[in-house]
Every structure is written in C-alpha cells, then in structure tokens.
Amino acid sequence: MYDSIINVRKLTVELGGNPVLRGMELTVSTGEIVAVVGPNGSGKSTLLRCLAGLQPAASGEVRVFGKAPADDAAFWREVALLGDEPAWYPGLTAREHLELMGAVHARPRMTAEAALEEFALVERADSAPLNLSTGQRQRLALAATLLRPSTLLLLDEPERGLDADFRARLADLLGAYAAAGGTVVMATHDQGLAARARQVSPSGVVA
C-alpha cells in the first residue's frame, strides 16, 4: 500500500506546440476520490492521459504507485481507465462483453450477472452494444471498467449520457469502491459527482 498513490510535480504538457498543463501539482492518497473540474479545453483529459502513461510530459514528474506510469501489463493490472467509448466486439452481446472481461482476469471484482444488475442492464443483456441507447452503452462501459480488478480508477467524464438517477447511483458506486480501499480520479462536469469528491482544477488550484 502507498500513502500517496499519485504524485504530480511541476507537470507541463504541450499539445500541438501549445502549453496545456503548466506546472501542475497534485497528490492523491489511497482511498481518495478526486474530481478534476474546469471548463472545456482546460486540460482534464490530458491530465488523465498523463496519469495513465499515455501522454508524455514536456517537463515535470508524474508518479503513480511510486514510479512513472508505464503503459504495460503490470500497470494495467492495477489501473482501470474509462476514456472515450471503447471498441465493441462485433457479434457479442452486452452480457458477452462482460463475460469476456471477467474471463481474462483471474479475480474480477464481480460476475457479469452482478455487473448487469449493478448497472441496470439486465433487460438489455442480450443486445449488441450498438443497439443500446447512449446512456446504456455508457453504463456497459462503466460496468466493464468496474468489473476489472483494480486499485486505481481513472475516469474521463463517466457521467456522459447518464440520466440523473444513474449519476447519483454512480456516485454511490464510486464511494463504495473508495471505501473498499480503491482510489478514483475522474474528470467531470457533473456537480453531483464533484460534490462528493475532492475537487482540483488542471491548474492545480482547488476549484
């Protein structure tokens, strides 16, 4: 266990020659829920990509579990990332996507059936993802992310497409994940989700 699971020091990132993050500082402790908040284009997704080891820094330091995040198997055994909509496998139903995710991990956090229940997809379990509504597809993507064993969740706008009831439900699910010792960092525009988290902005200033 690490007291602080994420340490970001003087992080500067440039995209297309433009500075996006400038000297950002962030420390996240085990069991915390952190909401990265700020206007469109302020660098929330960029920060998450840095934490996931998918975006190199121009300068500064990013440490996750005590070392630079590496896009490798050991890192992804600990980290579950929800970014843009995942690529769905043609011909597989919602249930089969979750069963597949469960089958490739030695200790999934829940069964496919439990995930279907938790994410209110039981009635649509035999549909292909592309035949689901936008919010149902987002619930499926969240179910697949939460089913994976992980100790750190990185979520980019997990509220996308969700109705008000399910946004509140998601806040509870993330609370339970953190109460069980997990850590959550999410970029969000949802005030309800942010209200239940420690809020930071990509400039590092508490919002």
Ligand SMILES: Nc1ncnc2c1ncn2[C@@H]1O[C@H](COP(=O)(O)OP(=O)(O)OP(=O)(O)O)[C@@H](O)[C@H]1O
């Ligand atoms: N590949 C890229 N090349 C150049 N600039 C980029 C690239 N990707 C993003 N940017 C710019 O970097 C800035 C930060 O983008 P980012 O996606 O991190 O913002 P965000 O806070 O997540 O925004 P939103 O709330 O709209 O999701 C924006 O000004 C964006 O236009």
